[in-house]
Amino acid sequence: MVKVASTFGRSGTHDYVLLRASAVILATYLLFLVSFLVATPNLTFEVWTGLFGNLWMKVYTLLALTGLLVHGWIGIWQVLTDYVKNSLGRGVLQFIVSVALIVYWLVGLFVLWGV
């Protein structure tokens, strides 16, 4: 069996399920945001903060950000293991991407907190 430490989940199947599940969350979130924007021609600061003031919207957004973290982590790892054959180079790139994903998640958390 191929063993590679940098997988996200416990096994290949686990990674696969996480990737698909996070994709579904991200897709519904995107659809929701787009329909909200289409249905709200007069978008003001009040409307926007009102939306994100709802508890369910905070939870949903946090869920989407977590989905982004998981999806990006596994997805980028897959792309890098395909195309970057130098392990040091791949490690550095994976590190940068992972740090960026964690930063997005944390920034998102604090922004939501402040609304």
Added chain:
Amino acid sequence: MKKITFSVYRYNPDVDAKPRMQDYTLEMEENQDMMVLEALIKLKEQDPSLAFRRSCREGVCGSDGFNMNGKNGLGCITSVSSLKSNKIVVRPLPGLPVIRDLIVDMEQFYHQYERVKPYLINDSKTPPAREHLQSPEERAKLDGLYECILCACCSTSCPSFWWNPDKFVGPAGLLHAYRFLADSRDTATEQRLDELDDAFSVFRCHGIMNCVNVCPKGLNPTKAIGHIKSMLLSRAV
């Protein structure tokens, strides 16, 4: 008479610094057709240094897999007319190391085949006196799987196999893996699945379906891989 140009990949590591394409012309009657393998044999009469593998010359042994005008296939059952061009480019199967001209080193391909334990494992305590019987329905599950001739046309057309030939089993190996997972007489299902449940062996298949597109036996590795994924998933939930 019509003239067909063959542009053939040539590389002899003993003398060539790098590979090159060499042009040959072959004259054919206006309504004549022939298989690419036959044409290559005629080119070898012109130039005996040209090297390629072939054996049965009728699509059974799987020795003469080439990349012809960009698509993998067996030279012996691909007719010149089916390529619909007066210029035919013949290259070795992509992604594998070239030993010489059209001959590739199949080591990585066979290694992945070996990894899936392509033989029946049955450790039941009471073996039947004569043979393991199968119902016609159980036997039918093996159709579309056992016919593979290991020509490597599929795996060498698969980008996932190009990038990770040491870790991704590839369509041919996975077709065989499923052939034994689906066999009612095999008792090693769990061990087989355990050995495939990493991020590369099966899950590097992204369903691009190049394998299905080229298989000279008309087999469908993507479908078999889908079945393996579902077996892994239903075991996990």
